[in-house]
Amino acid sequence: MLTEHSRTATQVCSVVAIELVPRLKILGCACDVPSHAYTYAFALNADWPQFLSGSDDIFRYLLRVVNCFGLRRFMRFNSVIERREWNDDEGQWHVDIRDALTGEIAHDTCHILIGANGLLNSWKYPAEVEGLQSFKGRLLHTARWPDNYGPEQWKNERVAVLGSGASAIQVVPTMQPHVKHMDVFVRTPVWFAQLAGHSGVNRDCKTSCIVAGLANSTC
Numbered sequence: 001m002l003t004e005h006s007r008t009a010t011q012v013c014s015v016v017a018i019e020l021v022p023r024l025k026i027l028g029c030a031c032d033v034p035s036h037a038y039t040y041a042f043a044l045n046a047d048w049p050q051f052l053s054g055s056d057d058i059f060r061y062l063l064r065v066v067n068c069f070g071l072r073r074f075m076r077f078n079s080v081i082e083r084r085e086w087n088d089d090e091g092q093w094h095v096d097i098r099d100a101l102t103g104e105i106a107h108d109t110c111h112i113l114i115g116a117n118g119l120l121n122s123w124k125y126p127a128e129v130e131g132l133q134s135f136k137g138r139l140l141h142t143a144r145w146p147d148n149y150g151p152e153q154w155k156n157e158r159v160a161v162l163g164s165g166a167s168a169i170q171v172v173p174t175m176q177p178h179v180k181h182m183d184v185f186v187r188t189p190v191w192f193a194q195l196a197g198h199s200g201v202n203r204d205c206k207t208s209c210i211v212a213g214l215a216n217s218t219c
């Protein structure tokens with residue numbers, strides 16, 4: 001969440017990003033538009049390793065942007081906006097911010113409050129699948145993939161994947177080469193289109209990159 005506010009006379013205008021979860025690991029996560037279109041216009045990047053880069057490379061790029069432009073001081077993690085109220089007389093928002101680690105509530109004000117709290121981070125298991133909650137094996141949702149669950153842990157597992165949406169398209173090819181057995185349950189078929197290269201290959205774009213922006217920086 002991004003807020004722009006003036007707090008005191010000396011701190012005339014500041015921008016604060018308030019975020020509950022600093023970074024979630026999503027299995028097989030990648031951009032599905034060309035990486036060069038996935039960059040800020042003010043921070044072009046000549047170092048994308050792939051035409052469609054994975055989340056680790058995107059995260060590294062964003063970290064470089066944060067470091068280069070000194071943005072970290074504007075970010076506050078593990079903080080939840082609990083309440084916000086517009087005060088017409090003052091012409092500003094009053095916001096209650098709960099520290100998710102200590103439970104402590106802090107109060108702040110701002111002139112502009114931008115809600116960027118997303119839609120997809122509110123997830124649930126499909127309630128209509130009978131027996132799902134009493135399933136004795138490991139039950140995982142792609143929106144909350146545990147950090148410590150990788151190929152080493154999968155290798156002897158029999159895996160059932162429910163669904164054929166964008167998440168299944170990423171999880172199935174990432175896990176399948178490593179697991180003992182996999183079944184994918186498809187209710188609605190999906191369509192695939194070629195995304196990169198003449199044969200759909202995620203081709204290396206290094207040779208055609210334009211050197212600009214971050215590529216010239218020392219960050």
Ligand SMILES: Cc1cc2nc3c(=O)[nH]c(=O)nc-3n(C[C@H](O)[C@H](O)[C@H](O)COP(=O)(O)OP(=O)(O)OC[C@H]3O[C@@H](n4cnc5c(N)ncnc54)[C@H](O)[C@@H]3O)c2cc1C
Pocket residue numbers: 001018019020021022026028029030031032079080081082116117118119120121142143167170
């Ligand atoms: C399982 C899954 C896999 C995905 N994989 C991909 C992919 O591979 N490639 C891709 O391009 N897209 C992917 N997406 C879609 C992508 O995650 C979303 O489009 C994108 O994250 C939306 O960005 P956002 O900033 O709007 O919201 P979010 O990324 O959801 O960010 C909103 C943030 O606001 C925080 N927040 C919410 N309420 C509060 C509050 N009250 N106080 C403080 N903070 C709060 C949340 O914790 C969250 O960190 C995936 C989505 C899911 C669910």
Ligand SMILES: NC(=O)c1ccc[n+]([C@@H]2O[C@H](COP(=O)([O-])OP(=O)(O)OC[C@H]3O[C@@H](n4cnc5c(N)ncnc54)[C@H](OP(=O)(O)O)[C@@H]3O)[C@@H](O)[C@H]2O)c1
Pocket residue numbers: 030031032120126128129142162163164165166167168170185186187188
């Ligand atoms: N690369 C990316 O950009 C990317 C990657 C991952 C996710 N995302 C985004 O994240 C969001 C969520 O994607 P998602 O794939 O996690 O979820 P989703 O798009 O909602 O897909 C859920 C899948 O589960 C199936 N399903 C649900 N309940 C079922 C049941 N009871 N029995 C059988 N099948 C069932 C659905 O089938 P039905 O279609 O029949 O309902 C669908 O195939 C989307 O907006 C997506 O675009 C983006």
